[in-house]
Amino acid sequence: MERIETDICVIGAGSGGLSVAAGAVQMGARVVLIEAGKMGGDCLNAGCVPSKALIAAAKAAEAQRHGFRGVAGLEPAVDFGGVKDHIAAVIEQIAPVDSQERFEGLGVRVIRAFGRFVGPREVEAGGYKIRARRFVIATGSRPFVPPIEGADKVPWFTNETIFAVRERPEHLIVIGGGPIGVEMAQAHRRLGSAVTVIEGAKALGREDPELAGVVLEALRAEGIVLRERQQVVRLSGVAGAVEVALADGTTVRGSHLLMAVGRKVALGGMGLEAAGVAYTAKGVTVDARLRSSNHKVFAVGDAAGGLQFTHVAGYHAGIVVRQVVLGLPAKATMRAMPRATYSDPELAQVGLTEAEARDAYGASVTVVKAEFAHNDRAITEAKGKGLLKVMVVKGRPVGASIVGPQAGELIALWALAISAKLKMSAIAAMVAPYPTLGEVSKRAAGAYFSPKLFDSAALKRLVRFVQRFVP
Known part of the structure; x- marks a missing residue:
């Protein structure tokens, strides 16, 4: 096994990891970047970028549908596959900024493999053993699928798979009334699908209820069915004909099912115990400096167990770079995080x-x-x-x-x-x-x-x- 000595080893090439790697290497630090999946992480490939591209297409369809005072509206001719081509083109246009080639051009050593700690200051990945002065865990998160009866037998989608669907869903059932669920529900409705959103508590329940109510009213006005305070008890059916049984005894039937009930931090199999890194189901346990219980190991973004937003990961990256590259004190605060x-x-x-x-x-x-x-x-x-x-x-x-x-x-x-x-x-x-x-x-x-x-x-x-x- 080939050994590599470096200053900083970053695990995860999403927003936070890429920002740390780019900032550190351009300031003169030696950097190794480990990524087992796609460069750019969830935001580029399955999150912020494709969802906003879908929303843009849906907005154009809705504008054509309603027209304007003095400008007649007409029902848009939606080519759903063409919309997905637009999404793919957007990702392709942005991808070079996050590409392996760009980062190698900056001087980063990129290893496309899964990284696992084998000691407090060593990680194994792709036949290499990397020893570093500092490590940054930036592994992000994955969609969470709750343990619903029948979930192992019924086809369903998450944000990682829904963008590959090229045929317009006849009736999309969305389980989860948070931001992802609401965004995907409205976009699909505007592109011609019937949509039902099922939420166990209150849709957009984290937000100011007065303001959230304005959004929910708009969704209902567009024809989206909202089933709030409804627990899902069972899933059944086959591709194209799925059924969602609710606790009140009713059943919602649709053609496609989207799981949008939250995300879980991706830390599995990383050998954090070998590194002396404490963690929970919420993420790595960090202090205000984003240091783990092993002060040589930092965590940023979703892996740090806090707010799960791309801009949080970017902010965290700046906090870490100040410390591990420049040796300056820095602490993270969420007081002004939008x-x-x-x-x-x-x-x-x-x-x-x-x-x-x-x-x-x-x-x-x-x-x-x-x-x-x-x-x-x-x-x-x-x-x-x-x-x-x-x-x-x-x-x-x-x-x-x-x-x-x-x-x-x-x-x-x-x-x-x-x-x-x-x-x-x-x-x-x-x-x-x-x-x-x-x-x-x-x-x-x-x-x-x-x-x-x-x-x-x-x-x-x-x-x-x-x-x-x-x-």
Whole structure:
């Protein structure tokens, strides 16, 4: 077995692992990157990229279907296989950035094999034994399939397999009403499938209920059937004719079944015990510096057991690079980490929701709102249904929730505000181009100051004095 000595060994070539490898090698560190699957990981091949490409096609179909005032709509002619060709083309266009060739060109030693720890500072992979000063576990996660009776006998799909389906599902049953389930349900409905979503609790239950309700109302208006607070007890059927039996005694019948009930961290078979790395079913146990119980081993992204988002993995990568490459102290914080559900309307969140803020700060919280119905750009585009909420404590935002057009883009300003600890006065003083959706944030900031400006007797007395005596 050939031995390799290196500075940093990264296990997993998804977003987090690639970011660590690229940053470290370009700063002069020796890097070995191990990947048993596809370069780019879940985000490129089965997650963010293909799902957003599918959503884009579905959005185009829906726009054609409804037209616009003065512009007649017509039923779109959907070539479902052609949509899948679009998805494949998008992946192909982005793939070179994550490719083995690019990283080898940067100077990274890439080993396409499964990596397994055989000691605190050694990993075996593909006939090599790699000894490194530091290791980074960036193995990501895989779709979780719950132990439902009949699941071993009925064909089902996950986000890793649904994008290969080239024939439009006649009736797609989605088990899971979280972001993935909601996004896939709406996209397939807009492309011509009947869709039923089954959720054991409340759909989009992690989000602000007022804002989530706007999304769910939109789904129902488009013809998606939502079965909330329904436990699945049994699966049966064959390809093209599946049945889902629910706890209330009813049965949902469809042609295709998508499992979208969550994800499990991919740590199996890695020999973490041999490395002295503590872990649970949620992921590697890490401290604020993202170090495991073996301080030579770090974990990033889904493997670190926290929020499962591509941008979290990228953020983690920066925290680790600062430490293992530059020797600088760095700690991760999720205080200003945004998330978005790319439904239509979009739903986005950063920091605390209203309920979380009230639990944390009680009566000290001020909640200000701005409706898209009062935003001129939204009105011109007939997209006035939406709402921005900002949770404010002592003049600073601690959370923001948005439902409406481009919510995923608009949340970035509030992520910056919370991260930089800006005051609401900074947002209120911002000059936004007119007319833009971004003005909704300025309106919310203005709403925070309105009571102080327009309901203050002392201020009104001052204004009367100025108007009367100041030349």
